[in-house]
Amino acid sequence: MATDYRKITMDGLWDNNPALVQLLGLCPLLAVTGSVVNAIGLGIASTLVLLGSNLTVSAFRKFVPDSVRLPIFVMIIASFVTAIELVMKAFTYELYLILGIFIPLIVTNCAIMGRADAFACKNPVKESLLDGLMMGVGFTAVLVVLGAMREVLGSGTLFSDMNLLFGSIADGWKITLVEDYTGFLFAILPPGAFVGMGFLIALKNIIDSRMEARRAESAPDQGAPRERVRVTG
Amino acid sequence: MALIRTSSPHLHKASSTADVMRMVTLATLPGLAAMTFFFGWGTLINVIFACLLAVGFEAAIIRLRKRPLGFYLKDYSAVVTALLLALAIPPFAPWWITFVGVFVAIVIAKHLYGGLGQNPFNPAMVAYALLLISFPVQMTSWTAPFVLINGGESWNVLGFLDTLSIIFTSIEPVWLDNYTGATPLDAMRHRGGLTTEEVWSTVPVLAEGIGAWHAVSAAYLMGGVFLIYRKIITVHTPAAVLGSLAVISTVFYMVDPYGFADPFFHLTVGGTMLGAFFIATDPVTSATSNRGKIYFGIGIGVLIYVIRSWGGYPDAVAFAVLLMNLSAPFIDQYTQPRTYGHAKPKRGLKGDA
Numbered sequence: 001m002a003t004d005y006r007k008i009t010m011d012g013l014w015d016n017n018p019a020l021v022q023l024l025g026l027c028p029l030l031a032v033t034g035s036v037v038n039a040i041g042l043g044i045a046s047t048l049v050l051l052g053s054n055l056t057v058s059a060f061r062k063f064v065p066d067s068v069r070l071p072i073f074v075m076i077i078a079s080f081v082t083a084i085e086l087v088m089k090a091f092t093y094e095l096y097l098i099l100g101i102f103i104p105l106i107v108t109n110c111a112i113m114g115r116a117d118a119f120a121c122k123n124p125v126k127e128s129l130l131d132g133l134m135m136g137v138g139f140t141a142v143l144v145v146l147g148a149m150r151e152v153l154g155s156g157t158l159f160s161d162m163n164l165l166f167g168s169i170a171d172g173w174k175i176t177l178v179e180d181y182t183g184f185l186f187a188i189l190p191p192g193a194f195v196g197m198g199f200l201i202a203l204k205n206i207i208d209s210r211m212e213a214r215r216a217e218s219a220p221d222q223g224a225p226r227e228r229v230r231v232t233g
Numbered sequence: 234m235a236l237i238r239t240s241s242p243h244l245h246k247a248s249s250t251a252d253v254m255r256m257v258t259l260a261t262l263p264g265l266a267a268m269t270f271f272f273g274w275g276t277l278i279n280v281i282f283a284c285l286l287a288v289g290f291e292a293a294i295i296r297l298r299k300r301p302l303g304f305y306l307k308d309y310s311a312v313v314t315a316l317l318l319a320l321a322i323p324p325f326a327p328w329w330i331t332f333v334g335v336f337v338a339i340v341i342a343k344h345l346y347g348g349l350g351q352n353p354f355n356p357a358m359v360a361y362a363l364l365l366i367s368f369p370v371q372m373t374s375w376t377a378p379f380v381l382i383n384g385g386e387s388w389n390v391l392g393f394l395d396t397l398s399i400i401f402t403s404i405e406p407v408w409l410d411n412y413t414g415a416t417p418l419d420a421m422r423h424r425g426g427l428t429t430e431e432v433w434s435t436v437p438v439l440a441e442g443i444g445a446w447h448a449v450s451a452a453y454l455m456g457g458v459f460l461i462y463r464k465i466i467t468v469h470t471p472a473a474v475l476g477s478l479a480v481i482s483t484v485f486y487m488v489d490p491y492g493f494a495d496p497f498f499h500l501t502v503g504g505t506m507l508g509a510f511f512i513a514t515d516p517v518t519s520a521t522s523n524r525g526k527i528y529f530g531i532g533i534g535v536l537i538y539v540i541r542s543w544g545g546y547p548d549a550v551a552f553a554v555l556l557m558n559l560s561a562p563f564i565d566q567y568t569q570p571r572t573y574g575h576a577k578p579k580r581g582l583k584g585d586a
Binding site for chain 2: 186189
């Protein structure tokens with residue numbers, strides 16, 4: 001069977017998006033998306049862990065006994081998370097402090113464990129890498145959109161504090177949308193994350209059903225009502 | 234002339250949702266009048282503005298949901314929600330507070346859950362809780378009753394046009410401080426080490442202005458009694474709310490009269506009366522059976538006291554009502570009335586006596 005790279009890509013980004021469809025990894029998703037920079041930080045960290053864990057799990061898949069596969073996956077994921085944590089501590093220390101406990105908690109992100117168990121341990125290295133990348137990018141995209149929504153609503157700015165992640169180049173990236181914004185605390189608090197997430201899932205469902213309708217329209221004949229033929233006189 | 238002869242009951246028609254909602258609106262009028270009398274034009278302006286917004290949002294979302302516009306707008310439920318919300322927020326709250334509140338109440342708390350009859354939480358209280366959490370500064374600065382302003386000789390509330398400009402422009406004149414102050418509950422909560430007696434004698438809003446809150450509560454009580462008299466609500470929920478609040482506050486007041494406020498204070502300030510008669514009795518979000526309503530009301534009364542005395546916010550009606558809304562289905566499950574001639578339903582674990 002030829003590998004369908006296109007399908008893997010679409011699955012990760014849209015059809016089987018870990019955040020919007022599988023609803024995995026909701027804890028970090030809801031907890032840290034108060035601003036875009038937090039979202040990108042955690043998204044990149046999760047993607048790197050996902051890439052590493054998918055690569056390793058896939059490479060060793062023939063040596064891992066089925067009965068103890070989950071502890072082994074956890075060990076692999078935990079090693080990568082530790083590595084990422086140290087990297088963030090070294091290069092983006094302030095962001096590391098903001099994200100706090102949620103970086104070590106990437107270990108328990110079900111999206112990563114889920115991909116290791118559902119995909120990487122059954123597929124070759126190349127496909128697993130692509131899957132990890134696309135799932136990670138899909139996850140990050142949702143984090144960033146949610147982070148942007150909550151930052152705009154909650155504090156009236158966009159891309160503030162990006163220098164925590166990208167260094168001094170990003171000093172001027174902050175866009176203040178509303179001057180003297182009072183701040184909408186609800187959007188930054190966890191309930192705002194739940195409501196925002198609900199709106200994102202609803203939006204995806206609307207887009208999906210529109211596309212479905214368009215596909216049905218353009219498909220020749222298949223859905224068209226058949227004419228009844230009168231056979232008796 | 235043909236007379237139509239029918240047997241009893243002689244009711245013309247079942248009371249419709251619109252009738253009920255109109256009656257509730259009517260019953261809030263004494264409260265609204267008292268608020269306007271003691272705190273100035275702010276509440277009246279907020280109520281009108283909120284009702285207009287509510288009808289607008291309701292119409293927009295009904296259009297979006299492809300439902301018949303006239304039928305749903307005519308049931309007045311959006312107006313009642315907006316009315317209750319506007320009565321709860323501070324009279325000088327800027328316009329965007331009302332805007333955000335009504336949007337959340339109508340669009341998120343009501344229609345996203347499926348519209349009237351499907352909402353698990355009281356929309357007005359969802360909006361109020363959200364506003365209180367999001368904008369604590371604007372939501373806790375209350376208007377001072379007129380008896381505290383300039384010696385209180387005459388009815389010197391802030392003028393109508395000045396109130397309009399404070400609500401609809403963001404300009405805050407320096408003299409505005411003369412017209413604002415903490416609520417009694419706020420003063421009682423943030424007492425700074427004083428005993429209850431000392432708070433009563435030193436804080437002006439308690440020493441001289443408390444009558445305004447008593448009067449507003451009395452007005453809501455009147456409206457509530459009217460609703461009970463017209464059989465719009467039953468006596469169970471308000472009686473349970475007020476009764477349990479009175480009992481628990483009496484107990485604590487007797488144990489430690491220096492640390493806790495007296496029961497009369499708890500019953501007559503803040504949102505107690507509005508909550509007990511107008512908000513806890515919402516037929517959609519409260520318990521259904523009479524026995525259920527009593528448990529529901531007791532829960533609200535106890536929670537009001539607990540949150541007021543030990544919680545982070547001075548008033549607690551919104552949080553108490555929302556928490557009990559959440560448990561209403563559970564209460565309903567265990568308080569189903571027995572139909573005549575049927576055995577008592579078995580609930581709970583098997584083997585129970």
